Amino acid sequence: MTQADVLGFQTASPAVTVERAVAELRFGRPVVLKDGASNLAVLALDSASPDVFNRFAATVNDRHSLLLTAERSESLGLHLSRDIAVSLSGMDFDATSRLAYALEAKTPSEWQQASPLMSLSATLARTALLLPAMVCADIEEDDARFAGCHRIDRSDLFESADMRQKFEMVVKTRVPLKDVGDAEFAVFRGGLAQKDQVAIIVGKPDVSGPVPVRIHSSCITGDLFGSLKCDCGDQLRNGLVQLKEAGGGVLVYLDQEGRGTGIGAKMRAYGYQHKGLDTIDADAQLGLGSDHRRYEAASTILNLLNIEGVVLYTNNPSKIEGLRAGEIKVDARVPVTGSVTAENANYLRTKAERAGHIFDLKSLIAAE
Numbered sequence: 001m002t003q004a005d006v007l008g009f010q011t012a013s014p015a016v017t018v019e020r021a022v023a024e025l026r027f028g029r030p031v032v033l034k035d036g037a038s039n040l041a042v043l044a045l046d047s048a049s050p051d052v053f054n055r056f057a058a059t060v061n062d063r064h065s066l067l068l069t070a071e072r073s074e075s076l077g078l079h080l081s082r083d084i085a086v087s088l089s090g091m092d093f094d095a096t097s098r099l100a101y102a103l104e105a106k107t108p109s110e111w112q113q114a115s116p117l118m119s120l121s122a123t124l125a126r127t128a129l130l131l132p133a134m135v136c137a138d139i140e141e142d143d144a145r146f147a148g149c150h151r152i153d154r155s156d157l158f159e160s161a162d163m164r165q166k167f168e169m170v171v172k173t174r175v176p177l178k179d180v181g182d183a184e185f186a187v188f189r190g191g192l193a194q195k196d197q198v199a200i201i202v203g204k205p206d207v208s209g210p211v212p213v214r215i216h217s218s219c220i221t222g223d224l225f226g227s228l229k230c231d232c233g234d235q236l237r238n239g240l241v242q243l244k245e246a247g248g249g250v251l252v253y254l255d256q257e258g259r260g261t262g263i264g265a266k267m268r269a270y271g272y273q274h275k276g277l278d279t280i281d282a283d284a285q286l287g288l289g290s291d292h293r294r295y296e297a298a299s300t301i302l303n304l305l306n307i308e309g310v311v312l313y314t315n316n317p318s319k320i321e322g323l324r325a326g327e328i329k330v331d332a333r334v335p336v337t338g339s340v341t342a343e344n345a346n347y348l349r350t351k352a353e354r355a356g357h358i359f360d361l362k363s364l365i366a367a368e
């Protein structure tokens with residue numbers, strides 16, 4: 001019997017504590033982040049209503065501040081390469097939102113270096129697929145006004161990390177596909193604050209050698225609706241056909257919309273792209289880094305499918321590194337491309353020039 005069995009349900013594991021914190025933040029409620037004697041009440045601006053924002057300000061007697069990540073402070077003209085805290089004293093919800101995300105926001109005249117706990121609150125926000133603009137206030141351990149809030153220790157965030165590679169296969173069943181023919185969908189459950197993930201097994205790949213594999217990050221706009229702003233839909237469909245032509249393979253469809261930032265952040269970033277920013281600068285305005293994806297889920301899913309080595313269908317070197325970090329042997333890489341359109345050419349250029357993707361845009365255009 002494990003210790004957990006003996007105790008029944010008296011304790012919550014670090015992963016449970018993180019999942020609860022994520023749910024509370026997404027619901028627009030504060031959580032209390034603890035580190036030793038320090039207690040930080042944090043509220044995600046992205047999900048907070050003006051009413052809760054005002055209530056939070058009143059509860060902490062207007063002694064609250066806004067965490068701005070290094071990316072956001074850089075976008076605001078502060079070249080500090082670190083997270084900062086700006087006092088919110090006297091600032092209303094709209095002014096705070098402008099400071100947190102707006103393109104036309106003024107550079108703050110006063111700021112402090114963010115405490116490590118404040119920076120950690122941004123990690124929590126990212127896990128919750130919320131923008132990392134956190135309203136924070138130091139509180140006393142016994143502050144009764146936060147008694148109904150979920151508490152999470154700094155150590156919970158680190159100790160829950162191994163959950164990111166814990167998945168189990170829930171079901172595997174046949175789904176015939178239009179362009180691919182016979183395929184099976186295997187569903188995996190687990191991870192940290194993640195929806196179920198899917199692997200599509202095309203044909204009957206031989207797992208005794210390197211298996212043709214594509215790791216695809218979800219893109220609702222491109223994959224489902226044929227958005228012209230990116231190449232994802234083409235890559236999804238071309239990738240599946242390429243796996244079939246290779247004699248069978250596996251496409252792992254990862255729940256990491258918008259490079260791991262979520263559909264809300266991605267659509268906000270599209271708004272900034274329509275005003276002329278490229279995909280990386282648009283994300284930075286929202287406080288986000290250039291890529292928040294992680295590949296532990298992919299390596300674990302491949303392991304659960306008894307796949308140890310792969311031929312990877314990608315142009316993205318960070319997927320190769322991600323799988324190798326998860327001890328999957330990447331034997332070779334095969335490019336996967338889509339059409340270049342007037343709408344996606346700048347996006348593809350940025351991918352090649354700023355994100356290190358391996359393709360030559362000129363040759364792609366010439367091949368059209």
Ligand SMILES: Nc1nc2c(ncn2[C@@H]2O[C@H](COP(=O)(O)OP(=O)(O)OP(=O)(O)O)[C@@H](O)[C@H]2O)c(=O)[nH]1
Binds near residue numbers: 216256258266357
């Ligand atoms: N934040 C953000 N995400 C985007 C944007 N356009 C597409 N995405 C996301 O980018 C990711 C692209 O995923 P993939 O096609 O698997 O990966 P890739 O990095 O292009 O690499 P390969 O296709 O393997 O070469 C998806 O999560 C999309 O939702 C954008 O403008 N902003």
Ligand SMILES: [Zn+2]
Binds near residue numbers: 219221222230
């Ligand atoms: Zn896309």
